[in-house]
Amino acid sequence: MRNIVFVFCTVSLLGVAEEDLQVQTKTIEILGATQISIDEIEDALDIKTRDWFRFWRDSTPRINTELIKSLPQTLKSFFDSAGYYNATYTIGENNSSVRILINENEPVKISAILVESDYDIAPFIKYKERDIFKPKQFIESKNAIIAKLLKDGYCSYDMDTKAYVDIETNKADLIYKLKKGEICTFGDTTIKGANEISDAIVLSRVEALKGEQFSTEKIKTTYQRLEDLEAFDSILINADRKIYNVVPIDITLALLENPYYFSGGVGYDSYAGPRVQAQLVKRNFFGNAQRLILTGNYSTIEQLYDIDFFRPSLFNYKNYYFDLGLNGGYSNLEYEGFKEEKEYIKAFAAYQFDKLFLKAGLSAENINISVLDAPEPGIIYGNFLLYYPYFQVTYDARDDRLNPKNGYYLSGYLEYGLPYSADASDYIKMLFEARGIYTWNNITFAAVGKMGTIEMISNLLPESKLFFGGGSFSNRAYGYNEIGVINSPVEHSVEGGLSMANLTFELNYPIKEDIYGAVFTDNTMINAKSYDFYSDIITSAGIGIRYITPVGPLKLDVGTNVRDTSKYNIQFQLGQSF
Numbered sequence: 001m002r003n004i005v006f007v008f009c010t011v012s013l014l015g016v017a018e019e020d021l022q023v024q025t026k027t028i029e030i031l032g033a034t035q036i037s038i039d040e041i042e043d044a045l046d047i048k049t050r051d052w053f054r055f056w057r058d059s060t061p062r063i064n065t066e067l068i069k070s071l072p073q074t075l076k077s078f079f080d081s082a083g084y085y086n087a088t089y090t091i092g093e094n095n096s097s098v099r100i101l102i103n104e105n106e107p108v109k110i111s112a113i114l115v116e117s118d119y120d121i122a123p124f125i126k127y128k129e130r131d132i133f134k135p136k137q138f139i140e141s142k143n144a145i146i147a148k149l150l151k152d153g154y155c156s157y158d159m160d161t162k163a164y165v166d167i168e169t170n171k172a173d174l175i176y177k178l179k180k181g182e183i184c185t186f187g188d189t190t191i192k193g194a195n196e197i198s199d200a201i202v203l204s205r206v207e208a209l210k211g212e213q214f215s216t217e218k219i220k221t222t223y224q225r226l227e228d229l230e231a232f233d234s235i236l237i238n239a240d241r242k243i244y245n246v247v248p249i250d251i252t253l254a255l256l257e258n259p260y261y262f263s264g265g266v267g268y269d270s271y272a273g274p275r276v277q278a279q280l281v282k283r284n285f286f287g288n289a290q291r292l293i294l295t296g297n298y299s300t301i302e303q304l305y306d307i308d309f310f311r312p313s314l315f316n317y318k319n320y321y322f323d324l325g326l327n328g329g330y331s332n333l334e335y336e337g338f339k340e341e342k343e344y345i346k347a348f349a350a351y352q353f354d355k356l357f358l359k360a361g362l363s364a365e366n367i368n369i370s371v372l373d374a375p376e377p378g379i380i381y382g383n384f385l386l387y388y389p390y391f392q393v394t395y396d397a398r399d400d401r402l403n404p405k406n407g408y409y410l411s412g413y414l415e416y417g418l419p420y421s422a423d424a425s426d427y428i429k430m431l432f433e434a435r436g437i438y439t440w441n442n443i444t445f446a447a448v449g450k451m452g453t454i455e456m457i458s459n460l461l462p463e464s465k466l467f468f469g470g471g472s473f474s475n476r477a478y479g480y481n482e483i484g485v486i487n488s489p490v491e492h493s494v495e496g497g498l499s500m501a502n503l504t505f506e507l508n509y510p511i512k513e514d515i516y517g518a519v520f521t522d523n524t525m526i527n528a529k530s531y532d533f534y535s536d537i538i539t540s541a542g543i544g545i546r547y548i549t550p551v552g553p554l555k556l557d558v559g560t561n562v563r564d565t566s567k568y569n570i571q572f573q574l575g576q577s578f
Contacts, residue, residue, distance in 0.1 A: 026065055029100070032102040045078075046064070048064075071091055071100070072089075075100070080135070082134060084104045085165070111172065117179075119149065121145050138174065145176075151216050155247055159176075159178045162174070182245050186213075187246040189210065189249040191203075193255070195255055197229075201312050202226065222249075223237055225352070229289040230283045230289075261283065263279050275298060277298070290309070302333045303332045304330070306328075308325070327347075328344060330342070331344075337372055339370050339372055356393075357394040360392075362388075364386065366386075386425055387417070392413045392414075393412050402551065408437070410435075411432070415428070424459065427454055430454075433450045445505075446506045447504065447505050447578075448578050451501045453530055454467070467500035468481035475559070485497045490563045490567070499526070499531060508546060518546060521562075523537050524537065540561050541560065541562050555574070
């Protein structure tokens, strides 16, 4: 069984032939290097070879002819940065090629490291005596120390770092002198350029509060939260001023010039068939960073029309700011053998500060169930009118939301179906999630665990309220919500379950620059009974590739059931799953 999704988009390109974009080049050959890899030298000299994904092209290294005249200075800078200050090189050139003969000679090595500090900087000095001295590494260690000082609140440090290099004896002496000073605190916050947005809304996103310990992490979080408002073209947070040990915060904003955003696409899903999707976003809707989103999706088995309104900082209580959200719409989704038509409306209040996020709301859903291929089409076989309050709490201690490298994430969700009449569905639904991420030597290890259960107190529930498995955030050997109650490690029903558990392990490792590989395993359990987590498990394993973009990794995963490799799936996703 497989489920493959293709998404197509149209891009307008200038009619320029590829050969017109090519520059004049010559082949280049590098000889003699024994301590430094040829790949490193080629990268430093901007030498072009065949991209890994263009396997059909000529792989001969080539250099732009405009760069040839600067080769001596570029080579000197590179070998100096690598610690080979006495390296020599001979450059030969003819009409079609360049040859470089390199003699690295002896590198400069560290002979002594002197540290005088009242703050632990040992973790940032990642070299020892007799190591090759690399200026770039020395500068990186200094910058890392400063970054940690500022993160821990020390903005008044006194640091002196020096590297004494003797290229005649090939020795370098390193000196680190540091006095951390006193802990700093944040001062007043000033806001400029908000115009149509009240200062209270901007301040609701400021986590660098007056009187609290200074930290660059709080400034970073403030920037992210202001960016999440999607109301500004530019955000500048200045924390450079210092009055003794107090750091005022200056925020300069520029409102969006074009508040409208439209996205759309046409694609094909082997489960849903051809599909069309579109979304229109009006940012800063009637001012105050309000946001209105209209969404529509259409395929042969699913139609969705949704409207979403968001109002930040509607009210505050003792400087606790609460956001308001409203959401409503219509969906019509076909399951195996039946169709579920639903109208819904939700309202919620949310609070977020630092790593904590709280959300509480009330929702109403009117759901009609009809059987496909019934003798009398259009007859409603089941109607559910649900009213339920819900509550969600999240603690996000990851170092980055788009592509985390370290940290953890905890979340809990509770939903209660109100018994407003004898026919109402009275139930409790709970879902818990935990993620852990750790990176060592640029290899990221991640584990994600999910567990949920539903207690049906009286009457039945519609299928959409039950637990299913499959998809990018569940079991990648199957399509989204394809797995119902599991009967064996290779078989499952089409009905949803009342208990669910899912455990994922993933390892991401660097391949080249912004390209990473991945191996993973997903393990899914879905049971027809409440509070019952002892059942057969569907286990999948797979490999993937990630391309890092400014908005998160672009992922391609291929997963297969380890017990039956005929069941596999190809998943595309923008954003990390942990």
